[in-house]
Amino acid sequence: MALDRGFTYLVPEDMATPEAGARVLVPFGARVLVGVVREAKAEFGPDDDPAKLRELLERVDPPGRPALSLDLVRLCEWIAEYYVAPVGEVYRMALPGMAMGVDARRARVSAAGQALVDAEASPLLSAGSEDAPALASRPLERADRRLLEAIADGQTGKKGVAVATLTRLEPPIPAVLRRLGELAQAELVIVDRDEAKDKQARRELHYRRTDRLRGGADEAGIKQIVGRSKQRRGLLDYLELQADTSSDPWVPISEIRGPFPRARVLLPPLLEGGLVVSESRLRALDAFDLDDGADPGADGSKGLTLTGDQRRALEGLRAAFEAGRFASALLHGITGSGKTEVYLRLIASVIEAGGGAIVLVPEIALTPQLAQRFRARFGDAVAVLHSGLTAQQRLDAWEHIRAGERPIVIGARSAIFAPVPKLRVIVVDEEHDGSFKQEEGVRYNARDVALVRGRSLDAVVVLGSATPSLESWRNAREGRLALWSLTTRPTPRPLPEVEVVNLREHLPDPETLLSARLRQRLLDTANAGEQSILFLNRRGYTTALSCKTCGSFQQCPDCSAPSMTYHLHRNRLMCHLCGHIEAAPSHCLSCGSTELEHGAAGTERVEVAIAAALPGVRMLRLDRDTSRGKALLELLGRFRRREADVLIGTQMLSKGHDFPGVTLVGVLRADHGLGLPDFRATERVFQLLTQVAGRAGRGDRPGRVVVQTWAPDHPAIRYARTHDFEGFAEHELEARAKSGNPPIGHLALVRIHGTDRRAVDARAQAVADFARALGRRIVLAAGASATPASAPVEILGPVDSPIERINKRHRMQVLLRARSRRPLRWILDHLRHRLGPDGRGRSQTVARVDVDPYGLL
Structure with a gap:
C-alpha cells in the first residue's frame, strides 16, 4: 500500500528547480523511482538536518513542460485531502502507467569502460573528463568493477541494461546508485533515458486456447497446470470464452491486460502445459476505429433540426461558456431526447473558440456509438481513452492530448485527468451511473471531481441524465446547478x-x-x-446449484455469498465476487447425493x-x-x-x-x-x-x-x-x-479487512472507539447544552459487512453519518493516521475509508 506522505529531496546546484507537476528521478532506498514534484515547499525545522537529505538524480520533464499542469497538481491534492487517499496513489492515477514507476533509465559501458573491464586493472577513477576531479581521489573498488561487469554482461548491443535491475543484483552492490553516477561522470558508463522504443512495433503477441483439456473434461489435469491461482484460471476461461463467442479466437496481449494486468506472469504455465498457444501477429487497430454496424452518417447528425428544448439548453450553455466563468448545469432529458446532440454542438462552439473538452461516459466499452458520433463530427481531433489500449498507446494518446493535437477526449472516469490544454467544457454523460465512483484504490467520484476541476479552470461542466442522481437533482432544485430540461424527443414518437x-x-x-x-x-x-x-x-445459467437431499448450496470456498453461479456453456461454477472457478460437481459436496437442482435463472x-x-x-x-x-x-x-x-x-x-x-x-x-x-x-x-x-x-x-x-x-x-x-x-x-442519508446527510464508510477474523474485529473496534472519542470532543466543544443525542456525527458499528467474506478476507465496517460536512471532515482528518495496513503476516489488517460511498455492500 502506498505511503500517505510526501518526501523531501535537495535540488542539485547544477539543476534548475523543477516546477510543480514535473517528474523527477529520485533515490528511494536501494531503488530509483519516478516521482512528481508537489506545489508545497519544504520547510526545515530546528531539528531537521538538510545534510541528511538525498539529492534529485534527474529531471524527466524538460523545463516549462511538467507532466501535470498546475491545475491537475491542485486537483490531485484536493482528491487526496477530500477522499482521505494516499497522495502518491492519486498522482499515479493521474498519469499513464508508463509515465510513472521505477527508474526508466538504461546504462551501458563506454569504450573506455569496456577497455577497463578487459584490462582487469584497478586504476583511479580518472578515465573520464576533467570535470570529475573528485573521482580521481580513489581507486576503482571491487564493487565498482562488479557494477561495470554486470552492465557489460547484461547489455545487448547499444540497448544497455535497465538501471532498475542493477538495484536488485545478488549479492547487492553497496551504494549502487552513487557508484553508477560516479562511473557515468568518469565516462566509463553511459546512462540515458529509455526513449528508444520500437516505433515500428505494429506486431504483438496473440494468444489462443487450445483444445487440450477443454471444457473441463479433465478437471484434475487443468488444476495441475493452473495451480491455485484464481487469476490464471480466470484467464484460461477468458480465452476459452473468446474462442466460443468471437469469429477470431486469437486475443492480443493488449486486450488481455485489461482484465488481467499480470497477464505476462499468468501465461507461461498455461503455455508450457499446452493449454494456450501464442503467435506474433499484426497489432489490431483500436476497436473504436472500427465500424460496429452503426450508421451515424458522414457528418453525424449535424443537419438535424433542434427541438425547442434542445435549442434553449444549447443557448444557455453557450452563454455560460462565452461568459468565461465557471458554470455547472444539469441537462435532464428523457431517454431519446437528444442530449448527445446538445453536447456535440456545445463542444463545436468550444473547439471553434480554440478550447478543449472532456466527455466522461460510464463505461467506454459500452458506448462505441458515442465515440463514432464524435469522430464523425470532429475526426482526428478526438482521442478515445479506454482499457483496451496498450501502455504505449495510452502514453502516446496522453502525449497527443498534452500537445493539443487531440482537444476532445472521450473516456471513462480516469479521463477526467486528461491533460487537455485550454479545457473549457466537461461533460459527464449518464452522470447518475455508479461506475463513475471508483470502488478500489482511490475511491473518488469522477462526477464530483469534474465539478472541482471545472471550477478551478472557469470551465462549463454539464451533467446529463434521464434519471439524475438525487444529489444532482437536489443541487439543481436548490440553485447550485442550472437546470435545463428536454421533455420531448426529436422523432415524432413519444415515450413508450x-x-x-x-x-x-x-x-x-x-x-x-x-x-x-x-x-x-x-x-x-x-x-x-x-x-x-x-x-x-x-x-x-442459474444463480445457484443446490442439493435436493440435504438442501446445501455449492458455495465458494473463499467467500460468504450463498452460492456460486452456474454457467452452462462452460460447465463451470463461478464466484462473481472473487473470481473462483471450478468444474460443476456431479454430486453434492456436503452429503454426496447426485440429486442437484438449479436455482433462479x-x-x-x-x-x-x-x-x-x-x-x-x-x-x-x-x-x-x-x-x-x-x-x-x-x-x-x-x-x-x-x-x-x-x-x-x-x-x-x-x-x-x-x-x-x-x-x-x-x-x-x-x-x-x-x-x-x-x-x-x-x-x-x-x-x-x-x-x-x-x-x-x-x-x-x-x-x-x-x-x-x-x-x-x-x-x-x-x-x-x-x-x-x-x-x-x-x-x-x-x-x-x-x-439522514445522502443527499440530505453525508456519509463516510470505514472498511477493515484481513485474513484473521479476530484481528479484523479488534482493529474495527479500535477504529470505532477512536471515532466515537472524536465525536464526544465535538459535543463537548459545542457547550453544556449539547447532548449525545444531538451529536453532529453518528458512529454506527463496527458490524460485519453485508458480504462478510470475499476471497478469504473478512470484512467489517464502521459508518459515519453527519448532518453537515464540517464535523465529518474534522473526524476524517484525525482518523487519517489510523488508516492503512497494520500488523504483519496473517494477522495484518487494512483499513480504508470511502467518502460519499455509492454502496454499502
Whole structure:
C-alpha cells in the first residue's frame, strides 16, 4: 500500500528547480523511482538536518513542460485531502502507467569502460573528463568493477541494461546508485533515458486456447497446470470464452491486460502445459476505429433540426461558456431526447473558440456509438481513452492530448485527468451511473471531481441524465446547478407505453421466465419484422446449484455469498465476487447425493429456454460473458444489422445503446435488487428500469415496454411505469430526509479487512472507539447544552459487512453519518493516521475509508 506522505529531496546546484507537476528521478532506498514534484515547499525545522537529505538524480520533464499542469497538481491534492487517499496513489492515477514507476533509465559501458573491464586493472577513477576531479581521489573498488561487469554482461548491443535491475543484483552492490553516477561522470558508463522504443512495433503477441483439456473434461489435469491461482484460471476461461463467442479466437496481449494486468506472469504455465498457444501477429487497430454496424452518417447528425428544448439548453450553455466563468448545469432529458446532440454542438462552439473538452461516459466499452458520433463530427481531433489500449498507446494518446493535437477526449472516469490544454467544457454523460465512483484504490467520484476541476479552470461542466442522481437533482432544485430540461424527443414518437404484469396473478414460465402476455408480445414483434430487448440483471445459467437431499448450496470456498453461479456453456461454477472457478460437481459436496437442482435463472438459461420455446425467433445475449473485448462490437453490429430478433442482457443494455429497430422491451424481473441492504437500492432499480425502457421506440415506430414484477406497487416500479422522475425524486428525498442519508446527510464508510477474523474485529473496534472519542470532543466543544443525542456525527458499528467474506478476507465496517460536512471532515482528518495496513503476516489488517460511498455492500 502506498505511503500517505510526501518526501523531501535537495535540488542539485547544477539543476534548475523543477516546477510543480514535473517528474523527477529520485533515490528511494536501494531503488530509483519516478516521482512528481508537489506545489508545497519544504520547510526545515530546528531539528531537521538538510545534510541528511538525498539529492534529485534527474529531471524527466524538460523545463516549462511538467507532466501535470498546475491545475491537475491542485486537483490531485484536493482528491487526496477530500477522499482521505494516499497522495502518491492519486498522482499515479493521474498519469499513464508508463509515465510513472521505477527508474526508466538504461546504462551501458563506454569504450573506455569496456577497455577497463578487459584490462582487469584497478586504476583511479580518472578515465573520464576533467570535470570529475573528485573521482580521481580513489581507486576503482571491487564493487565498482562488479557494477561495470554486470552492465557489460547484461547489455545487448547499444540497448544497455535497465538501471532498475542493477538495484536488485545478488549479492547487492553497496551504494549502487552513487557508484553508477560516479562511473557515468568518469565516462566509463553511459546512462540515458529509455526513449528508444520500437516505433515500428505494429506486431504483438496473440494468444489462443487450445483444445487440450477443454471444457473441463479433465478437471484434475487443468488444476495441475493452473495451480491455485484464481487469476490464471480466470484467464484460461477468458480465452476459452473468446474462442466460443468471437469469429477470431486469437486475443492480443493488449486486450488481455485489461482484465488481467499480470497477464505476462499468468501465461507461461498455461503455455508450457499446452493449454494456450501464442503467435506474433499484426497489432489490431483500436476497436473504436472500427465500424460496429452503426450508421451515424458522414457528418453525424449535424443537419438535424433542434427541438425547442434542445435549442434553449444549447443557448444557455453557450452563454455560460462565452461568459468565461465557471458554470455547472444539469441537462435532464428523457431517454431519446437528444442530449448527445446538445453536447456535440456545445463542444463545436468550444473547439471553434480554440478550447478543449472532456466527455466522461460510464463505461467506454459500452458506448462505441458515442465515440463514432464524435469522430464523425470532429475526426482526428478526438482521442478515445479506454482499457483496451496498450501502455504505449495510452502514453502516446496522453502525449497527443498534452500537445493539443487531440482537444476532445472521450473516456471513462480516469479521463477526467486528461491533460487537455485550454479545457473549457466537461461533460459527464449518464452522470447518475455508479461506475463513475471508483470502488478500489482511490475511491473518488469522477462526477464530483469534474465539478472541482471545472471550477478551478472557469470551465462549463454539464451533467446529463434521464434519471439524475438525487444529489444532482437536489443541487439543481436548490440553485447550485442550472437546470435545463428536454421533455420531448426529436422523432415524432413519444415515450413508450409501459405495461406492468403482476407475476402474482400471471405466473411466468419457470424456464423462459415469460408471462403469457410478454410471450405473445415477443412473437407479434418478431412476426412484424421488428426487434425486442429482454432485460434480466443476472448473468449465467442459474444463480445457484443446490442439493435436493440435504438442501446445501455449492458455495465458494473463499467467500460468504450463498452460492456460486452456474454457467452452462462452460460447465463451470463461478464466484462473481472473487473470481473462483471450478468444474460443476456431479454430486453434492456436503452429503454426496447426485440429486442437484438449479436455482433462479440467469440470462444464459433464459436464452436457451426461449430459443427452444419459440423456434424461429433468433436470439443474442449481451452480458459480461459474451461481450469481452472485440466480441462486444461484433455482437452489437449483428443486432443492429437485424441478424437477431431478440437481444437478452443485463444492465449493459441500459448504457447508451441506440437500436432504431427495437419496438419492444421486456423486463423479466423488475424487482430484482430491491431487497439489497443498501439505501440506494430503490434509486438504482428506478434508474435501471427507466433507462432500459428508453431503448424502445427510438426509431420511426412506437415502442412498448412490458414490466414483469412481484411488487407492482413498489415506488420504484410505480414511478417508472409513468416515466415520472420528478415524482420519484420527491418521494425518495422525503424518505432519505427521515434517515439522514445522502443527499440530505453525508456519509463516510470505514472498511477493515484481513485474513484473521479476530484481528479484523479488534482493529474495527479500535477504529470505532477512536471515532466515537472524536465525536464526544465535538459535543463537548459545542457547550453544556449539547447532548449525545444531538451529536453532529453518528458512529454506527463496527458490524460485519453485508458480504462478510470475499476471497478469504473478512470484512467489517464502521459508518459515519453527519448532518453537515464540517464535523465529518474534522473526524476524517484525525482518523487519517489510523488508516492503512497494520500488523504483519496473517494477522495484518487494512483499513480504508470511502467518502460519499455509492454502496454499502
